[in-house]
Amino acid sequence: MIRNMKEGIRRGNLLVMQVMTACMLTVLCAMQPAQAEGAPQHRMILSHHEFEPWDFTPKVGDRIEIVNTSDIVHSIYITYPDGAVLTLGDVQLPGQSVIWEVPAAGEYLFKCWIHPVINARMQVQPD
């Protein structure tokens, strides 16, 4: 897969490369041990076509629950500060939530594969 990623970069096929990155991250991360229970947890609300403004200040290691309160399906992905892309599961049905842990400081971009209009940026300051 890494060879394919490099090929993707060489060919300038950024989107394919990014998604392959996401797939790799998915595989690796799924093998990680569970997060300690005591980490702070915040909630992001995904209404119909937008993330509602949040009032928490995310820190490295915090858990963020993304809740789909709309009546349509979403497929959220996060672009990391280095350009890597992580898809949070294939689809998120109405009423469902996914949990993501902030891995490092930097700016994260939240988007939806199904609805490109959904777009939110989160800045995480260093500790």
Add this chain to the structure above:
Amino acid sequence: MRLGGLLLMLGLLVPVGIGQAADPVTREAFRRPADIPSPPSNPLTAEKAALGKMLFFDPRLSRDRTMSCATCHAPDKRWSDGRMPPLGAEHVANARRTPTVLNSAWLNALMWDGRAASLEAQAMLPITTPHEMNFDMPALLERLRQIEGYRPHFAGAFGDGTISQERVTQALASFQRTLVSNAAPFDRWVEGDESAISASAKRGFCLFTGKANCVSCHKSWRFTDDSFHDIGLSSPDPGRGAHVPITPMQFAFKTPSLRDLPITGPYMHDGSMFSLEEVIRHYEDGGIARKSRSAEMKPFQLTDEERQALIDFLRTLDGGPLVVEAPRLPE
């Protein structure tokens, strides 16, 4: 390894029971915007739009000087071509219908599979596609530099006569942003003119936003949210799935606008349908059931009268041809 820090609770799809019922959608949700948006990196100006119009209609943007943007996005064909397959795509696998460029100023993703994120990025693609204009940008720029008459128009639009790829795409994008659907009977109804559309069309609007739930994706004044879905067509084209290899994007294509639809189609990304009744019946049926099919594809049944009401409503979204006179091309 830094990936070790990317601890992710993937797969924790937890039903939390807070899904909310959709609010009733009223006609006000479809009100036309007052202004045309443009990005800060390419603010819309009359000079850029005028230059872009010349470029849009100029066949010298194609390698053999026979095809302009307007060849396939023709003003008299609702800024599409009415063809399936598109011109030059007769032998192209998975050829896709030519979409209209009307109202593209508001698009969040371009091309049927969303592979272009802006009008500026999209502008290059048809120019360099082999079965379309079949040119390359360095050769095109060199050709344009040889046309003396273009230089003052670039100077008027950008401050000097330099002809660059960025300026060509910005001008083309600017002209396309000016292509906005004419006000339709539906718009007059939104503004309060109760006589603007028929009783059947009003009933169709209720079906559109209710029982048939077309509004799930065909929302906003453009009647699309630019979302991508597999709607269960039999086309083998993987669509957005070719670029985004996750299940819901397989066979997924962008939701098209419903404004100014051509009377006889063709409809759908593959141009496989030629009447609105056929399209509506497809949604009633739900299409091919497979893992990638959109969860928004929920079969329903209309009576003949309801189906006709829905068609009557869709006809109220037609503002008539947007007439633009072809410009005189620089020499």
